[in-house]
């Protein structure tokens with residue numbers, strides 16, 4: 408037991424969390440009925456805590472293609488691509504993604520987490536510099552520890568701070584790689600990409616954008632924040648995941664930087680892990696086709712996001728800074744947030760409880776994500792429920808006499 412003693416503080420905090428109103432880490436779905444509905448403890452529950460932005464997890468064509476791929480090519484590849492070889496479909500998926508982004512090259516990875524680990528830890532070495540946003544996703548932080556480049560953090564979404572830090576490195580040899588995200592996964596805010604691009608140009612750095620939460624969501628064609636902001640030419644590496652809009656699992660990086668493919672022989676999180684199984688590739692290809700051909704899903708997602716965000720804001724909640732599909736309701740007190748979260752789950756709404764240290768500024772909040780598959784009724788139900796519980800908890804003022812919410 409001694410080997411685990413170092414976790415006694417964490418274990419104590421977890422016990423405290425459970426005592427304060429529930430165990431958010433032990434949620435189990437008895438059943439998943441659709442992209443936006445499941446069953447928790449026998450109760451039909453609306454899912455507002457997925458990243459299922461386009462609502463494609465139950466897409467009938469993707470499911471059929473996946474099943475067909477298993478029949479034709481089996482359940483797994485049982486090894487890495489450098490050891491066991493690639494299936495034709497790995498390359499097809501890479502070509503389709505490169506084509507979608509209008510880039511020359513693409514590598515796919517077994518998870519989005521590994522895409523960041525592989526790319527960031529390999530692109531910059533001990534003689535280079537890695538410059539990351541302070542609110543970066545854990546995979547970006549972990550990549551910075553796996554690699555050998557010195558790491559500089561700049562203030563979240565702050566181009567002036569980025570410029571200041573790059574100026575300090577101006578006379579240092581080596582390449583500089585800046586890493587930012589399209590939509591930030593916790594509060595749903597977007598990066599000021601145009602300003603970052605100006606800074607990148609001024610200092611001759613490379614720019615990587617993790618579009619995990621913005622692919623399929625932002626931009627006319629759904630390519631993400633860089634597309635929406637019209638700065639795609641200045642983004643040297645786009646990283647993304649299949650686990651959100653594309654409703655499966657896996658990750659990718661696209662780029663037109665010359666010589667990109669040498670990374671297949673250098674990036675360890677690509678080389679030393681089993682490659683994506685056929686069923687996953689098939690459903691991912693199918694979802695990518697849908698993402699490209701059905702822009703109406705994106706339009707619906709945007710309308711749903713606005714409805715939910717504005718509804719909560721109008722009710723009086725403190726919400727995140729932008730009406731994106733990730734909507735955070737900030738509650739600050741972890742005990743209140745936990746009780747609030749539990750109450751919503753008990754009443755048939757599932758969303759994510761976000762607690763320090765995983766949150767920006769050590770805040771506690773409820774993180775929800777909207778899907779194109781939500782109906783207006785789903786969204787209105789969620790707003791009404793959260794408003795009712797918010798009033799009961801004293802977070803919102805009492806309802807006026809005439810209110811029927």
Ligand code: PMP
Pocket residue numbers: 518519520521523544546588592617619620648649650651656657658
């Ligand atoms: N990047 C960001 C910004 C993320 O939010 C996540 C996952 N939430 C990842 C990368 C990792 O993706 P995956 O879960 O597909 O491994």
